[in-house]
Amino acid sequence: xxxxxxxxxxxxxxxxxxxxxxxxxxxxxxxxxxxxxxxxxxxxxxxxxxxxxxxxxxxxxxxxxxxxxxxxxxxxxxxxxxxxxxxxxxxxxxxxxxxxxxxxxxxxxxxxxxxxxxxxxxxxxxxxxxxxxxxxxxxxxxxxxxxxxxxxxxxxxxxxxxxxxxxxxxxxxxxxxxxxxxxxxxxxxxxxxxxxxxxxxxxxxxxxxxxxxxxxxxxxxxxxxxxxxxxxxxxxxxxxxxxxxxxxxxxxxxxxxxxxxxxxxxxxxxxxxxxxxxxxxxxxxxxxxxxxxxxxxxxxxxxxxxx
Numbered sequence: 179x180x181x182x183x184x185x186x187x188x189x190x191x192x193x194x195x196x197x198x199x200x201x202x203x204x205x206x207x208x209x210x211x212x213x214x215x216x217x218x219x220x221x222x223x224x225x226x227x228x229x230x231x232x233x234x235x236x237x238x239x240x241x242x243x244x245x246x247x248x249x250x251x252x253x254x255x256x257x258x259x260x261x262x263x264x265x266x267x268x269x270x271x272x273x274x275x276x277x278x279x280x281x282x283x284x285x286x287x288x289x290x291x292x293x294x295x296x297x298x299x300x301x302x303x304x305x306x307x308x309x310x311x312x313x314x315x316x317x318x319x320x321x322x323x324x325x326x327x328x329x330x331x332x333x334x335x336x337x338x339x340x341x342x343x344x345x346x347x348x349x350x351x352x353x354x355x356x357x358x359x360x361x362x363x364x365x366x367x368x369x370x371x372x373x374x375x376x377x378x379x380x381x382x383x384x385x386x387x388x389x390x391x392x393x394x395x396x397x398x399x400x401x402x403x404x405x406x407x408x409x410x411x412x413x414x415x416x417x418x419x420x421x422x423x424x425x426x427x428x429x430x431x432x433x434x435x436x437x438x439x440x441x442x443x444x445x446x447x448x449x450x451x452x453x454x455x456x457x458x459x460x461x462x463x464x465x466x467x468x469x470x471x472x473x474x475x476x477x478x479x480x481x482x483x484x485x
Contacts, residue, residue: 290340
């Protein structure tokens with residue numbers, strides 16, 4: 179199988195590329211800086227330059243691909259969401275997606291990919307926690323939710339071209355190299371870790387291997403159309419997560435940070451850690467996916483070393 183990954187030099191893209199290469203698939207990674215990013219392209223994958231425009235080079239890169247995966251976009255954190263930053267978050271996502279869909283449009287129908295898999299986020303479920311949110315739950319409001327819906331809508335245009343379109347709505351990712359997890363882990367390293375805000379807000383998470391597994395399911399299973407949640411089947415209260423992280427790191431979890439301080443320091447961006455997301459991977463479970471790390475204890479034991 180020939181797979182093209184936009185944004186494949188990022189930490190999620192690299193993990194996905196390594197998984198596909200290990201199974202014998204031909205993987206091309208679209209990157210704006212092939213020379214500078216060459217050290218971040220997994221062994222066995224090929225770096226291909228792209229300008230985030232639907233030019234002849236991009237059309238050639240997608241020609242005959244079986245699957246196109248898009249995980250390109252500016253990182254949500256940790257830089258402040260000033261007006262220009264918000265614009266960059268939106269434009270980096272929509273521009274890449276629209277270029278990929280337009281390049282697919284320029285291909286003859288018999289040369290188009292069978293599936294287009296688009297990254298998205300579980301922020302579309304923020305605050306909808308009376309019951310566990312599934313792929314059928316109507317979206318919430320707010321900047322991140324609206325960004326996710328717009329991102330998915332841009333990718334959905336691929337379906338009009340006869341290409342199956344899937345959107346992987348991703349919970350908080352647990353991985354050694356995940357930037358946001360490193361920030362969450364830092365206070366515990368310094369013996370000042372604890373719950374964030376009230377601690378009663380729901381916290382949904384996914385181990386990186388199950389995130390990759392969900393992408394692989396979206397690529398391989400024809401029944402995945404539209405959103406699919408990449409999350410552990412066991413969301414929990416944030417305070418419970420903090421206690422589990424403290425135990426895994428052999429550190430106390432006694433130092434709470436009030437929500438008012440987090441909102442003063444982070445402003446609108448505080449939604450990432452103080453607002454509630456109670457998400458379950460209903461579709462993945464329905465399709466028979468078995469999580470390698472369904473419990474937080476197992477996930478933390480795999481990624482958190484001593485200290």
